Amino acid sequence: MKLVDLYYDLKPFIPRWLQLAVRRQIAHYKRKASHHVWPIDPIAAKQPDGWLGWPDQKTFALILSHDVDTAKGCERCISLMNIDKALNFKSSFNFVPEGYYVPSELLRSLTDAGFDVGVHGLTHDGKLFIRREVFERKAPRINHYLKKWKSAGFVAPSMRRNLDWIANLDIEYDCSTFDTDPFEPQPIGVRTIFPFWVLNSSGTRGYVELPYSLPQDHCLFVILKQKNIKIWTEKLDWVAKNGGVALLNTHPDYMNFVGNSCSREEYPVGYYLDFLEYAKNKYKGQYWNVLPRELARFWKKTMVKIEI
Numbered sequence: 001m002k003l004v005d006l007y008y009d010l011k012p013f014i015p016r017w018l019q020l021a022v023r024r025q026i027a028h029y030k031r032k033a034s035h036h037v038w039p040i041d042p043i044a045a046k047q048p049d050g051w052l053g054w055p056d057q058k059t060f061a062l063i064l065s066h067d068v069d070t071a072k073g074c075e076r077c078i079s080l081m082n083i084d085k086a087l088n089f090k091s092s093f094n095f096v097p098e099g100y101y102v103p104s105e106l107l108r109s110l111t112d113a114g115f116d117v118g119v120h121g122l123t124h125d126g127k128l129f130i131r132r133e134v135f136e137r138k139a140p141r142i143n144h145y146l147k148k149w150k151s152a153g154f155v156a157p158s159m160r161r162n163l164d165w166i167a168n169l170d171i172e173y174d175c176s177t178f179d180t181d182p183f184e185p186q187p188i189g190v191r192t193i194f195p196f197w198v199l200n201s202s203g204t205r206g207y208v209e210l211p212y213s214l215p216q217d218h219c220l221f222v223i224l225k226q227k228n229i230k231i232w233t234e235k236l237d238w239v240a241k242n243g244g245v246a247l248l249n250t251h252p253d254y255m256n257f258v259g260n261s262c263s264r265e266e267y268p269v270g271y272y273l274d275f276l277e278y279a280k281n282k283y284k285g286q287y288w289n290v291l292p293r294e295l296a297r298f299w300k301k302t303m304v305k306i307e308i
Contacts, residue, residue, distance in 0.1 A: 004185045008126040027223050034182040039235050041180040044193045045242035058288035060240045063247040064091035071100035073253030080252045087276045092116035094155045097145040099124045116291040121157040129162045143170045152293035159184045167200035173296035177211040193244030195299045208296035214248040221267035
């Protein structure tokens with residue numbers, strides 16, 4: 001058994017404060033050891049062969065994705081949607097179908113407002129990809145929710161993934177990888193800030209993979225305990241300079257919307273708002289902000305023949 005699998009077996013019995021303390025200690029050492037590839041891996045800037053650029057001569061693409069890990073996060077989705085909407089940004093909300101109750105009214109409110117809904121695993125226990133038979137047993141249920149919610153995309157909980165197996169899901173895109181992130185349980189990055197086509201091992205099914213390229217909020221503000229958005233803005237500037245996809249994955253679960261003191265696993269929602277305002281003001285007219293499914297369809301139409 002892998003150490004990470006043992007951790008997920010024991011996780012329900014480990015106090016949350018102890019989980020965070022251990023993760024922070026490990027992250028401290030990993031950050032030192034990975035300074036040459038995090039938060040920026042220079043190799044990830046390489047453009048795909050045949051790349052002609054983004055629509056309307058935009059400099060880079062900007063994708064906002066929100067993973068909703070808990071019922072508490074689910075209750076905060078409308079507040080987060082309103083922040084994105086007020087600044088004229090589109091985003092996607094990814095829900096755990098059998099982890100908590102997801103009101104149909106919430107899904108309808110999001111889609112009616114022009115936002116997207118994705119499926120974030122089946123449960124959030126980190127065990128979906130532990131064995132092939134486990135995944136194959138759960139895949140029909142995931143496909144059920146993809147169809148029910150009219151979702152085009154999937155996001156693996158904790159970014160524990162198997163890209164070959166994911167091709168068995170009825171999706172247009174997946175967002176379970178990253179260009180570089182040594183702090184994830186499955187830390188090997190794909191080393192690109194561009195989407196790419198994934199074809200399963202039998203060559204029968206495929207989808208567009210959208211790696212996230214900006215550090216996730218929980219890692220940045222809860223584990224690494226950063227007190228500003230400097231790493232976000234520096235990475236955004238680098239992605240914009242190199243014409244890739246600035247994909248930011250955040251969680252309403254860990255955002256404090258009410259302005260009082262944050263719990264040990266929260267950060268001020270103002271950090272996220274500051275990021276949106278920075279992007280909007282510095283790169284006005286330069287970014288292509290679309291839903292993940294729209295980006296995936298563009299990539300499939302323009303790049304997949306080249307990649308294959």
